Amino acid sequence: MSKVVKFGGSSLASATQFAKVGKIITSDPDRKYVVPSAPGKRNSADTKVTDMLYACYALAEADKNFDKELKKIKERYDSIINGLNLKLSLDDEFKTIKENFTKKIGSQYAASRGEYLNGIIMANYLKYEFIDSAEVIMFDDNGEFLPDITNEKLRARLKNVKAAVIPGFYGATKDGVVKTFSRGGSDITGSIVARAVHASCYENWTDVSGFLVADPRIIDNPETIKIITYRELRELSYMGASVLHEDAVFPVRQAGIPINIRNTNAPDDEGTMIVESTCHHSAYTITGIAGKKGFVAVNIDKDMMNSEVGFGRKVLSAFEENGINFEHVPSGIDTMTVFVHEPEFEKKEQAVISEIKRTAHPDSIELETDLALIAVVGRGMKSTRGTAGRIFAALAHANVNVKMIDQGSSELNIIIGVSNSDFDTAIRAIYDIFVKTQL
Numbered sequence: 001m002s003k004v005v006k007f008g009g010s011s012l013a014s015a016t017q018f019a020k021v022g023k024i025i026t027s028d029p030d031r032k033y034v035v036p037s038a039p040g041k042r043n044s045a046d047t048k049v050t051d052m053l054y055a056c057y058a059l060a061e062a063d064k065n066f067d068k069e070l071k072k073i074k075e076r077y078d079s080i081i082n083g084l085n086l087k088l089s090l091d092d093e094f095k096t097i098k099e100n101f102t103k104k105i106g107s108q109y110a111a112s113r114g115e116y117l118n119g120i121i122m123a124n125y126l127k128y129e130f131i132d133s134a135e136v137i138m139f140d141d142n143g144e145f146l147p148d149i150t151n152e153k154l155r156a157r158l159k160n161v162k163a164a165v166i167p168g169f170y171g172a173t174k175d176g177v178v179k180t181f182s183r184g185g186s187d188i189t190g191s192i193v194a195r196a197v198h199a200s201c202y203e204n205w206t207d208v209s210g211f212l213v214a215d216p217r218i219i220d221n222p223e224t225i226k227i228i229t230y231r232e233l234r235e236l237s238y239m240g241a242s243v244l245h246e247d248a249v250f251p252v253r254q255a256g257i258p259i260n261i262r263n264t265n266a267p268d269d270e271g272t273m274i275v276e277s278t279c280h281h282s283a284y285t286i287t288g289i290a291g292k293k294g295f296v297a298v299n300i301d302k303d304m305m306n307s308e309v310g311f312g313r314k315v316l317s318a319f320e321e322n323g324i325n326f327e328h329v330p331s332g333i334d335t336m337t338v339f340v341h342e343p344e345f346e347k348k349e350q351a352v353i354s355e356i357k358r359t360a361h362p363d364s365i366e367l368e369t370d371l372a373l374i375a376v377v378g379r380g381m382k383s384t385r386g387t388a389g390r391i392f393a394a395l396a397h398a399n400v401n402v403k404m405i406d407q408g409s410s411e412l413n414i415i416i417g418v419s420n421s422d423f424d425t426a427i428r429a430i431y432d433i434f435v436k437t438q439l
């Protein structure tokens with residue numbers, strides 16, 4: 001049995017954090033493969049090393065002197081090395097980095113040094129083998145990740161390795177040009193390594209004790225979700241709830257490996273398990289609530305719309321032709337509403353309206369702005385009567401006017417449209433009725 005453990009930037013921001021991480025790793029012999037991020041913020045006023053590297057490289061690229069900035073980055077690492085009493089010098093590494101920056105080798109290389117150097121320190125501290133991700137995580141020349149080649153390479157490389165540190169966030173092309181994932185991409189590396197070694201679990205250690213039932217900026221101290229399925233996670237993440245990089249799910253999901261979100265600062269908390277499916281019931285019927293503001297409803301009316309074959313297609317092609325994604329399309333007999341993201345739609349609104357007018361000849365088109373969508377998600381809704389009833393009763397009590405309702409046929413979620421100004425009140429009302437009344 002082996003586990004892959006990925007630690008985020010705040011878990012590795014200082015020697016104190018490194019020591020916590022060391023304890024976590026050594027307390028379970030299955031924790032054999034470690035994927036570190038670059039050192040993150042030590043406090044809210046601090047700067048992530050990745051951001052320092054981007055800024056430093058920008059100076060190099062502009063032919064400006066970057067000695068002072070590079071020295072500051074080295075100091076971050078040296079303070080970790082000294083705090084852990086390691087006999088390790090990064091002098092040569094920094095010499096190489098300086099040369100490569102001067103050669104303007106690329107900003108992706110620059111950013112990747114954050115995890116590369118942290119990986120060297122981690123391997124030295126744990127006495128694990130260091131494997132440079134540039135040798136095993138493969139990208140094509142356009143920077144697209146190559147999952148199958150990577151899986152083979154990584155699997156072969158790790159076959160006889162008992163314990164290793166593989167830095168997150170980057171890899172390289174076959175010619176050795178360093179490429180990175182998008183920001184937060186160490187999560188993806190952890191998932192890729194878990195798939196390659198057929199890990200029993202991918203533990204993703206961060207600074208929260210898992211996925212929360214609702215946004216803590218709206219709900220004080222929300223409860224943690226104990227178990228969530230990949231589909232539920234996708235619904236909630238899509239609506240703005242985020243702990244994990246979106247692309248981190250695919251490799252482990254493909255291999256049927258669960259993800260466990262854990263808290264480095266509270267290692268005894270069980271965190272959240274993300275699984276393919278489960279017979280565990282959620283304690284609150286619903287699994288989570290998430291939402292986003294900033295939608296527009298495009299209301300289209302036409303007498304006898306119901307008997308006009310092709311009307312919907314004509315309307316939707318006006319959005320397609322202008323490159324606009326639609327979110328939901330609730331409809332009535334003679335009305336059809338298309339929910340779209342306001343910032344995206346705003347730029348193209350007149351083009352879309354005239355295209356609809358020209359092709360579908362509606363009686364009227366009206367826009368309603370400043371709307372929010374809230375998703376109430378839960379695998380438990382399928383087998384429980386009255387979920388929708390409870391949601392709408394709670395919203396009515398809280399004086400929230402519901403503008404749109406959409407329940408998918410999978411009964412995994414109910415989407416509710418409200419005014420932006422009712423957003424927080426609505427989320428609190430739903431949280432209270434399902435979670436607080438159960439506590």
Ligand code: ASP
Nearest residue numbers: 037038050183184185186
């Ligand atoms: N260090 C990178 C970032 O700040 C990647 C990561 O931490 O996952 O985005």
